[in-house]
Amino acid sequence: MKLYLAIAALMLVLAxxxxxEEETTIEQHFANFHSKVMEIGSDLSEKAATAFKxxxxxxxxxxxxxxxxxxxxxLKGN
Numbered sequence: 727m728k729l730y731l732a733i734a735a736l737m738l739v740l741a742x743x744x745x746x747e748e749e750t751t752i753e754q755h756f757a758n759f760h761s762k763v764m765e766i767g768s769d770l771s772e773k774a775a776t777a778f779k780x781x782x783x784x785x786x787x788x789x790x791x792x793x794x795x796x797x798x799x800x801l802k803g804n
Contacts (some may be wrong), residue, residue: 780788
């Protein structure tokens with residue numbers, strides 16, 4: 727009976743030790759955090775560049791630019 731209890735206790739200790747080894751360290755957390763921040767930053771920069779490009783090529787921007795160019799040409803001509 728004592729042998730069975732000793733084996734069961736040993737199995738519990740080994741299982742707890744195996745679980746403890748799988749936990750990530752603070753260094754791994756920071757490395758993971760750094761990679762996530764870099765990923766978010768690159769995604770954000772891509773989205774911002776795409777939005778600015780769409781805005782620059784939009785009909786409103788084109789008309790506004792041409793209007794300002796016309797007004798500047800009129801002022802410059804007078």
